[in-house]
Amino acid sequence: xxxxxxxxxxxxxxxxxxxxxxxxxxxxxxxxxxxxxxxxxxxxxxxxxxxxxxxxxxxxxxxxxxxxxxxxxxxxxxxxxxxxxxxxxxxxxxxxxxxxxxxxxxxxxxxxxxxxxxxxxxxxxx
Amino acid sequence: xxxxxxxxxxxxxxxxxxxxxxxxxxxxxxxxxxxxxxxxxxxxxxxxxxxxxxxxxxxxxxxxxxxxxxxxxxxxxxxxxxxxxxxxxxxxxxxxxxxxxxxxxxxxxxxxxxxxxxxxxxxxxx
Numbered sequence: 001x002x003x004x005x006x007x008x009x010x011x012x013x014x015x016x017x018x019x020x021x022x023x024x025x026x027x028x029x030x031x032x033x034x035x036x037x038x039x040x041x042x043x044x045x046x047x048x049x050x051x052x053x054x055x056x057x058x059x060x061x062x063x064x065x066x067x068x069x070x071x072x073x074x075x076x077x078x079x080x081x082x083x084x085x086x087x088x089x090x091x092x093x094x095x096x097x098x099x100x101x102x103x104x105x106x107x108x109x110x111x112x113x114x115x116x117x118x119x120x121x122x123x124x125x126x
Numbered sequence: 127x128x129x130x131x132x133x134x135x136x137x138x139x140x141x142x143x144x145x146x147x148x149x150x151x152x153x154x155x156x157x158x159x160x161x162x163x164x165x166x167x168x169x170x171x172x173x174x175x176x177x178x179x180x181x182x183x184x185x186x187x188x189x190x191x192x193x194x195x196x197x198x199x200x201x202x203x204x205x206x207x208x209x210x211x212x213x214x215x216x217x218x219x220x221x222x223x224x225x226x227x228x229x230x231x232x233x234x235x236x237x238x239x240x241x242x243x244x245x246x247x248x249x250x251x252x
Contacts, residue, residue: 002235002236025149026208074236075155075229076220076221100202101200110128
């Protein structure tokens with residue numbers, strides 16, 4: 001297995017950027033530990049480590065919006081990665097937007113870009 | 127100033143992704159604290175917090191390869207940002223590559239993509 005510099009982080013967590021493999025849109029940023037990295041390499045589905053739940057997180061396990069990994073880029077210091085993904089279900093963000101980065105810094109504050117793709121209440125049953 | 131969730135991180139550092147504002151290529155990932163965030167908003171030039179030097183880092187202060195910020199995206203949890211930048215000098219990576227993510231996971235290990243844009247020894251005088 002390709003080793004990353006997990007030791008560089010106190011909690012052995014490194015940032016992973018999910019990017020649309022076709023459009024280049026940055027969809028989300030989450031964290032990986034060695035287990036999540038291993039599971040991603042093994043399965044071709046993006047896995048992260050949930051910091052809030054402190055457990056392995058297969059992206060899409062609740063929503064069905066799995067990220068199929070087409071390629072993985074590793075940075076110069078081996079302490080961050082880019083997952084080039086196909087986002088099933090059309091949206092990465094738990095708020096229903098295609099990308100978690102759905103707001104831009106504007107003159108009056110944050111401005112929302114675009115419209116939600118799904119209704120979180122329907123997908124997560126909240 | 128737009129507030130980010132710096133308190134979510136123990137060291138008050140959040141990841142910032144620099145992405146080419148035209149091509150969408152992810153150029154690098156570094157960290158920001160409140161001061162770096164403020165300086166970026168004020169100047170329109172990407173600032174980070176250097177974890178190794180523990181000081182404010184104007185990207186390009188040594189190499190001249192400044193990142194002109196064209197837009198800033200903020201994620202759903204306000205704990206990571208995307209700087210949409212114009213990379214002066216053509217390269218973001220201190221190894222001379224256009225992007226720090228110049229290696230891809232291949233069957234036999236990491237494979238280098240492309241060629242360096244500059245010679246680090248010439249730019250940094252090492």
